[in-house]
Amino acid sequence: MTDELESCAVCGFVWDVISPPEIAPRMIAAMEFAAGLLEVHSENALLRRTPDQWSAVEYGCHMRDVLYNIRDKMVLITVEENPQSLPLHGVPRVELGLYRHEDPQTLAVEMRLAGALFTRTFDALPQSSHNRMFLYRYPREAMRNLIWVAAQALHESEHHAADIRQVLSN
Numbered sequence: 001m002t003d004e005l006e007s008c009a010v011c012g013f014v015w016d017v018i019s020p021p022e023i024a025p026r027m028i029a030a031m032e033f034a035a036g037l038l039e040v041h042s043e044n045a046l047l048r049r050t051p052d053q054w055s056a057v058e059y060g061c062h063m064r065d066v067l068y069n070i071r072d073k074m075v076l077i078t079v080e081e082n083p084q085s086l087p088l089h090g091v092p093r094v095e096l097g098l099y100r101h102e103d104p105q106t107l108a109v110e111m112r113l114a115g116a117l118f119t120r121t122f123d124a125l126p127q128s129s130h131n132r133m134f135l136y137r138y139p140r141e142a143m144r145n146l147i148w149v150a151a152q153a154l155h156e157s158e159h160h161a162a163d164i165r166q167v168l169s170n
């Protein structure tokens with residue numbers, strides 16, 4: 001690693017420049033944007049454009065479950081010393097077909113709810129929890145503080161909102 005800030009190779013998100021006050025409004029906006037697209041394009045939301053690219057519903061379910069998962073991780077990090085990881089197993093959830101019965105309209109409600117619950121929990125956490133450390137395995141295995149982990153939740157929301165826009169366009 002150089003001293004260059006780490007960024008997402010796909011969307012350019014830079015975790016280390018995110019400040020706590022911007023996480024909630026940006027996450028709410030990304031979840032609202034993606035949920036709105038699912039509502040408007042619900043007839044196409046279950047289709048895959050190619051066999052290898054997730055459908056809009058699969059991306060949306062992933063976004064929802066990431067936020068619930070990281071919300072619980074933030075509590076673990078705050079309460080426990082060096083907590084055990086709580087893996088999402090995001091790809092297996094899709095491959096096991098756990099999302100195949102999801103309804104786009106219901107999902108849109110759940111995505112907004114996931115954003116609201118995440119941000120309320122994050123905003124309620126004591127300041128003292130912000131620098132507590134946790135072993136996080138994405139995009140590489142590294143010790144991260146809680147602000148970084150919350151920024152990663154924001155990244156997932158914004159990155160996959162863009163995926164949903166892309167798979168539902170034209």
Ligand SMILES: [Zn+2]
Nearest residue numbers: 008011013159
């Ligand atoms: Zn990204």
